[in-house]
Amino acid sequence: QVQLVESGGGLVQAGGSLRLSCAASGLTFSSYAMGWFRQAPGEEREFVAAINLRGDNRFHADSVKDRFTISRDNAKNTVYLRMNSLQPVDTAVYYCAAAPTWGPGVSETAASPYWGQGTQVTVSS
Numbered sequence: 001q002v003q004l005v006e007s008g009g010g011l012v013q014a015g016g017s018l019r020l021s022c023a024a025s026g027l028t029f030s031s032y033a034m035g036w037f038r039q040a041p042g043e044e045r046e047f048v049a050a051i052n053l054r055g056d057n058r059f060h061a062d063s064v065k066d067r068f069t070i071s072r073d074n075a076k077n078t079v080y081l082r083m084n085s086l087q088p089v090d091t092a093v094y095y096c097a098a099a100p101t102w103g104p105g106v107s108e109t110a111a112s113p114y115w116g117q118g119t120q121v122t123v124s125s
Contacts, residue, residue: 002026002114004096009119012086016123020081022096022116030054033102034072034079035112038092038121045095047107049081057102064090086123093118 008020020036035050049070051058058070064083072079079096097112105111 002098004098004114004116006094006096006116006119009094009121011122011124014087014123014125016086017082017084018086018121020083020094020096020119020121022079022081024077024079024098027098027114029077029098030074032098032100032114033106034070035097035099035106036070036079036081036094037097037109038090038094039118040092043092045109047109048094050099050102050106051079052102059107061107083121086121088123088125091121091123093120 003025004022006022033052036048037045038048039045047061049060051070051072055072067085069082095118096116098114099106099112
């Protein structure tokens with residue numbers, strides 16, 4: 001079965017950095033667009049970033065643009081999220097997701113049938 005396993009979360013001070021990883025199995029990784037979403041307590045799950053099948057096209061939410069960067073390694077079946085200049089508002093559970101098609105709709109949670117279990121990121125002030 002399809003498994004997406006996130007890692008790399010943790011506690012970091014404001015201004016710090018983390019790199020999240022999401023290892024995929026049970027699917028043809030290079031056939032899926034990949035995305036990162038996050039959910040803070042009491043909030044809706046929100047889009048963070050997405051990357052296309054080949055990794056040569058990507059976009060990020062305005063709230064993280066210029067601080068976060070999504071990338072992928074199809075040889076390793078892994079997608080990454082590099083997070084710099086972290087702020088307390090970035091505190092959330094971060095989820096990776098796999099979507100069978102690439103396009104503007106990939107930022108919607110409904111576009112992704114496969115999700116990881118999430119990894120907690122906590123940024124202290």
